[in-house]
Amino acid sequence: MTEAHDKYCLVCKRNDKEVPLINMSYRGGKLWICPQHIPVLIHDPGKLTGTLPGAEGFEPAEE
Numbered sequence: 110m111t112e113a114h115d116k117y118c119l120v121c122k123r124n125d126k127e128v129p130l131i132n133m134s135y136r137g138g139k140l141w142i143c144p145q146h147i148p149v150l151i152h153d154p155g156k157l158t159g160t161l162p163g164a165e166g167f168e169p170a171e172e
């Protein structure tokens with residue numbers, strides 16, 4: 110069983126040498142996202158469809 114140790118933003122794929130990354134727990138695994146892409150996760154999660162499994166079911170935060 111292998112596990113990726115590389116940390117990179119799930120949206121832009123930059124690693125933690127380039128940008129700060131925030132760790133998220135999701136479906137028993139760990140995901141990383143950079144501060145630049147947190148708003149996408151909050152306001153437009155549908156954009157992550159295909160990148161993040163299940164993202165199409167996320168509800169955008171209310172304004």
Ligand SMILES: [Zn+2]
Nearest residue numbers: 118121143146
């Ligand atoms: Zn990013």
